[in-house]
Structures are given as structure tokens and as C-alpha cells.
Amino acid sequence: MRLESDSIGTMEVPEEAYYGVQSLRGKENFSITGRGLHPVFIHNLAQIKKAAAITNGDGGYLEQEKARAIVQACDEVLAGQFAGEFIVDAIQGGAGTSANMNMNEVIANRAGEILGGRKGAYDRVHPNDHVNMSQSTNDVVPTAGKLTVLDLLKPLVRELGRLEMALRKKEEEFDDVIKMGRTQLQDAVPMRLGQTFHSYACMVARDTARIQEAGKEMYVVNLGGTAIGSAINVSEAYLNNILPNLSRLTGYPLRRAEDLFDATENLDSFVTMSGTVKTCALDLSKMCSDLRLLSSGPKTGLGEINLPARQNGSSIMPGKVNPVIPEVVNQVAFHIAGHDVTIAMAAEAGQMELNAFEPVIFYNLFESITALTAAVTTLTDNCIRGITANREHCRELMEESAGIATALCPYIGYARAAQIAKEALKTNKTVRELVIEKGLMSGEKLKKILDPYAMTDAAAQERMRP
Secondary structure (H helix, E strand, O other), X not given: OEEEEOOOOEEEEOOOOOOOHHHHHHHHHOOOOOOEXXXXXXXXXXXXXXXXXXXXHHOOXXXXXXXXXXXXXXXXXXXXXXXXXXXXXXXXXXXXXXXXXXXXXXXXXXXXXXXXXXXXXXXXXXHHHHHOOOXXXXXXXXXXXXXXXXXXXXXXXXXXXXXXXXXXXXXXXXXXXXXXXXXXXXXXXXXXXXXXXXXXXXXXXXXXXXXXHHHHHHHEEOXXXXXOOOOOOOOHHHHHHHHHHHHHHHOOOOEEOOOHHHHHHOOHHHHHHHHHXXXXXXXXXXHHHHHHHXXXXXXXXXXXXXXXXXXXXXXXXXXXXXXXXXXXXXXXXXXXXXXXXXXXXXXXXXXXXXXXXXXXXXXXXXHHHHHHHHHHHXXXXXXXXXXXXXXXXXXXXXXXXXXXXXXXXXHHOXXXXXXXXXXXXXXXXXXXXXXXXXXXXXXXXXXXXXOOOHHHOHHHHHHHXX
């Protein structure tokens, strides 16, 4: 063990550890979730430290030898080394100070080692004076959070695009499948199964666009504002160059917030981001509930579509197959909705010039995006692509429904059409049979009016109007 001291006192730190006393205090104080910092968040903290070292070195405020050592240490972290050295819990008090110092200490110890020093001495490279130069937890952590959101959104947007394409393929495949539409779970009017999947595809496209638009807010950061937005301890050269340098490292068009005080104390951009992710999750959950209903049965439910069989559905009922993929998407949506409440409460609870609750916001937001991405992947690959339609059954249900009487309203009036519908339900005769039986119109005309495809197409209906 080695002894390290901070303003609180002295602690023993494992001799070979690259983390230091402040990281160890954070680990002891915040044994909360059992889960460490998100690896992408760690990556982005290292990106910021690298950009800061380059900027301070170029500005003449950090000796070039130290700057180069810090950059090398950051590159090693970015390459995946020292993953086990990031020991603090994802949820922590102190607005993320433990996370920031964990990174500062690891980089300082490694950079000092590169310069011939020993871990824990900090005589060559100091975690605060050198690695954290021109920075504060209060601008580093939210900037790393925004970069992490941007990184996590890339696979989500990609997977949503794959889902949209899979739905559009089903739209084409099922364009000729006529079925009964339903409102309030009751028979409504005919539609094409392809139209159902087209509506889902439109919804996914809209959610994707909404998420991408919210993502643009992540480009606006408070880096350079340090403690509260006043840019204390920051040179003009640093303030002018840190974001261009970080943008080059990350590939994102980052820009400084117009008001650094505002950007430091207010986290509404994360609330917006969470809200769009939640909206997407709830939309997908609604779609999955539809799929479960449409595939229900297979003999005693709607049974209009078949979902791919993925696993046995029961430990006691032989042959039972459950809609497990839509079910897991439903559960992910519930999970994300809960996260969104937490994020909203944490964003509201910040006081004065800083919100101390960024750690729980990031923990929940990162998990929401990651879980939704995985849910969309399994939905596309293990469900949507393998859906088949029970074409004849769909047609039979439509023909037997009294709902097709709606198409008669322009010709025989609402009251008479309603009478036909009620009689069809009471006598178990079809609407077609009753209209012919009562001599309300010729069979040829009725055939055109109740043509299933025409009933699903506005242009065709317009051409037939009296």
C-alpha cells in the first residue's frame, strides 16, 4: 500500500493502483448501484482531458513535456487500458466530482510514470494542477455526458432505420391482405394489413427525426465555464481553442453555449432528450401491443398474423408459444418511462448555479438509450422480419363483420345502414346477404360498393359515390 493525502486526511491506496485517494473515497462513499461509470462516458472524459492538455500546452500554460505525457496517458485510456482503474459508482454525490477526479488521478499517475515518476507522488504531473488545468467538474462532466449521449444515439438511430425498412417491406408484402380495422377493440371499417405496417413505419420515421433533432442540443456545451460559468482560472487562449480541439478529436460540431451560467445550472436539454427517447419507446410499445393482439390465439383470439416462434411459452402447457419479443419491448418502454421521471425530477431539483444530480441523470439516460437500442434490434430481427399473415382468416373476419355496413351510408343512409348492421349481428347473416334479401340494391352495384380493396382506398370510393 501507499499513503496518499487530500484535504480530508490520509488513506492507504494499493501500491499498483493508478487511481488515487479521491477516487478511493468516492468508491467508499458511493457503493450504490454496483455498476461503474459507463465505458463510453469514461472514453469521453479522456477525450476532454486530452483536448485540455493540447490546448493548455499550445497556449504555453502547461509544459510541453507534461502535455505530451498527459496526451499519451489519455490515448492509452482511449485504447481501453486501465478500465479496471475507474472504480467509482455511476450514481454519486458531488455532481460527478468523484468521476472527474478518478479520471484526473489515473491520467496523472500514468503520465507521471511516463515521465519517470512513481504512482501517488504527483510531483511530475498533478491531477488538479495539470490534468484538470482550466477545468472544473462542473463543465467537464456535463460535456462528457453530452458527448456520451451523441455516441449512444448513433446505434439507436441506425437500428431505428433498420426497423423502419423492415416495416416498409411488410407494408409491401401485406398490401393485398384485406382485414377489419378496429376502434376501441370493436369492428370499424375494412383496411389493408399493409396500411397497418405503413402507419408503424411512419411512426418510427417520425420518432427517428425527433431523436435526431433533440440530439442537436447536445452540441451546445459549457466547457470553459469552469465552476459556475464565469470561466474563472481559464485563459482566453483556452476559452477560444478548447472546443475546436475537442471537436477535432470527437468529430462533433461542438459550440460554446451563449450563456455559460445558463448552460452550467440548467439541464433541460437532457430532459428533452429523455422525453424523445421515452416517446419513441412508448410508440414502439403501442405497436407491440397491437402485434400481440393481432397474433392472439392462435385459435381463440384474432389470429390475423403470426409472429415468429422464438421459444417455448410455458413450463406446463405443451406447444404454447408466447409473443416474447413484443413483450420485452413493452417492458423496456416501462423501464424508460420510469427513467424519464427520474431525469425530470433530477433536472428540476438543481439549486442555484449548479445541478448536483447529473450522475443520476446520466445513469438513467445512458441506460434508456442503450436499452431502447437493444430492444429495437431484437424487435427487427426476431419479430418484424418473420411476421406472416393469415390471409384467408383476415378476409373471413372482414366479410362476417357488420362494420362493412359503413360503406352503405352514402347509398342507403345512416339509419338504414345501422339497421342492417344490427340485424346482421342478431341473425348471424352477412351484410351482403341482408342487402340482397331486402332488395336495397342490385348485386352488381353491391359488389362494387363492398369491394374490399375499394373500401380501403379513398380515390376508389370517390369514383363510386352517387
